[in-house]
Amino acid sequence: WWPIVTPMTTFKFCAALQDYNWVNHRHPFGATLSILALGTGKWIAVFTSWMWWSNYPPIFVMPATLLPSALVLDIVLLLTRNWTITAVIGAWMFAILFYPSNWPIFAYSHTPLVVDGALLS
Secondary structure, three states: OHHHHHHHHHHHHHHHHHHHHHHHHOOOOHHHHHHHHHHHHHHHHHHHHHHHHHOOOHHHHOOOOOHHHHHHHHHHHHHHOOHHHHHHHHHHHHHHHHHHHOOOOOHHHHOOEEEOOEEEO
8 A cells, every 4th residue: 555645645744835936935845845844754753753762773664755756756747847747747647656666675675695595575
């Protein structure tokens, strides 16, 4: 469920801030600002909840990488200047780019290991 639910829920924050910035100021970087704010809040939560309180390594609880998706969403709005095209094409590209942009984070867990002569993947 993680690659499906996360883009749908975070897209709502991006759309709200993008609407405010575009209607009032004509700045097409609302999605990037909202993702940076959500990422900052997530890192604060990771370090206070996991590292300080339970001494759990934060590398195992890294937040998702949504910045490339947010940049593409803002670029679609900048190039088209149309809400409908941004909602259809930008939201689709936001969701499609979410999963591949997180591959480098989880690459270490896909490394095969040899334990007692058995190959584990």
